[in-house]
Amino acid sequence: MDKLRVGVLGATGLVGQRFVHLLSRHPWFRLEYLAASLGSAGRRYEDVVSWYMGSELDDRLKGFILGNASDPASVPRDLDVVFSALPSSVAMDVEVPLARNGFLVVSNASPMRLERDVPLLNPEVNYEHIKALELQARLRGWRGGLIKNPNCSTAILTLSLAPLRKYCLREVIVTTLQAISGAGLRGVNAYSIVDNVIPYIEREEFKLREETRKILGRLSSDGVEPGDVRVSATTARVPVLDGHMESVHVRLERAFDVGEVLDELKAFSSLPQELGLPTAPKRPIVVMLDRDRPQPRLDRYVEGGMAVAVGRVEAAESLPGRWLKYVVLGHNTVRGAAGTAVLIAELYFKMEGMV
Numbered sequence: 001m002d003k004l005r006v007g008v009l010g011a012t013g014l015v016g017q018r019f020v021h022l023l024s025r026h027p028w029f030r031l032e033y034l035a036a037s038l039g040s041a042g043r044r045y046e047d048v049v050s051w052y053m054g055s056e057l058d059d060r061l062k063g064f065i066l067g068n069a070s071d072p073a074s075v076p077r078d079l080d081v082v083f084s085a086l087p088s089s090v091a092m093d094v095e096v097p098l099a100r101n102g103f104l105v106v107s108n109a110s111p112m113r114l115e116r117d118v119p120l121l122n123p124e125v126n127y128e129h130i131k132a133l134e135l136q137a138r139l140r141g142w143r144g145g146l147i148k149n150p151n152c153s154t155a156i157l158t159l160s161l162a163p164l165r166k167y168c169l170r171e172v173i174v175t176t177l178q179a180i181s182g183a184g185l186r187g188v189n190a191y192s193i194v195d196n197v198i199p200y201i202e203r204e205e206f207k208l209r210e211e212t213r214k215i216l217g218r219l220s221s222d223g224v225e226p227g228d229v230r231v232s233a234t235t236a237r238v239p240v241l242d243g244h245m246e247s248v249h250v251r252l253e254r255a256f257d258v259g260e261v262l263d264e265l266k267a268f269s270s271l272p273q274e275l276g277l278p279t280a281p282k283r284p285i286v287v288m289l290d291r292d293r294p295q296p297r298l299d300r301y302v303e304g305g306m307a308v309a310v311g312r313v314e315a316a317e318s319l320p321g322r323w324l325k326y327v328v329l330g331h332n333t334v335r336g337a338a339g340t341a342v343l344i345a346e347l348y349f350k351m352e353g354m355v
């Protein structure tokens with residue numbers, strides 16, 4: 001099989017470098033185009049990336065001359081998919097013209113995530129929402145398509161919630177401890193975060209609430225309708241490099257037994273596993289029984305960073321109603337960003353019969 005041709009916009013950032021790393025060894029995809037800001041355009045990839053992936057790159061990728069990611073017209077016409085790791089401030093101006101002009105765009109940026117005709121996909125949780133692309137094409141007249149992957153903490157949370165839907169989710173209360181890398185390469189200044197915790201992340205609580213409701217929602221002929229679940233989030237930045245941890249309380253309508261819940265979490269698998277997609281983790285949820293796990297340093301790379309690690313699963317008996325509590329950890333630039341976007345593209349091409 002000829003490999004599908006792919007490009008990455010924002011390829012020099014933390015998510016972009018993760019994309020390049022994942023795609024450089026991909027069995028179906030071949031990297032053909034990398035682009036970054038105007039300041040980096042025209043320079044060799046290895047001369048611009050100063051972070052950790054550089055030394056692992058093969059010579060072909062090291063020598064790529066970066067394109068200008070803010071100019072959609074410079075994206076080569078023959079790409080099968082464009083992955084976007086652009087800042088939200090520029091994403092729409094680039095992604096929309098690309099989708100309109102026939103490109104499939106899978107994007108990490110937040111604009112348009114909540115539009116009813118834009119699939120917001122966490123593949124194991126809501127793969128069926130990919131069909132919202134048909135409505136998108138009808139409503140907007142685009143020749144290509146735009147798919148979003150969720151905000152990092154939402155991707156991690158919703159994967160852990162997926163098997164709990166059988167107990168009928170009613171409310172979710174989540175408190176996050178988010179890694180520095182979640183804010184991007186120049187996001188948090190060292191003096192603010194070392195020896196510190198910052199109990200606020202701009203717009204993160206809104207994203208966790210509304211994106212979770214959309215992902216757990218239902219696809220109808222009018223697009224995706226948010227699910228009937230209440231979500232309250234508190235988000236904090238902590239001095240960890242990679243890996244978001246989340247303390248979660250969930251109110252379930254149906255009676256549950258903790259042992260049975262543990263079995264459901266361990267056994268959870270979905271369409272990406274059935275289809276054998278290359279980036280799909282064998283076990284999307286890895287259950288940890290030691291009381292002091294999961295931990296970012298030890299557990300962020302479970303299943304190559306594509307699974308979430310869940311521990312401390314207990315009934316919260318002091319609360320009225322049926323509350324379950326647990327801790328979940330996931331790799332924010334893998335499961336929370338580039339890895340999920342690659343998985344989405346694999347799902348798309350498999351469903352289209354192109355691989």
Ligand SMILES: NC(=O)c1ccc[n+]([C@@H]2O[C@H](COP(=O)([O-])OP(=O)(O)OC[C@H]3O[C@@H](n4cnc5c(N)ncnc54)[C@H](OP(=O)(O)O)[C@@H]3O)[C@@H](O)[C@H]2O)c1
Pocket residue numbers: 009010011012013014015016035036037038039040041068069070084085086087088090108109110150151152181182183184185186332333336337
């Ligand atoms: N970090 C995470 O864990 C995470 C998780 C989920 C989603 N996201 C989202 O993913 C996107 C990328 O995040 P990141 O953490 O990788 O950010 P980042 O490290 O700041 O990287 C930003 C990338 O965009 C390029 N860029 C900056 N300004 C640009 C402009 N005006 N025009 C064109 N390109 C421009 C940068 O190129 P230069 O190197 O040339 O400046 C760089 O390649 C954001 O929308 C973010 O919200 C991030």
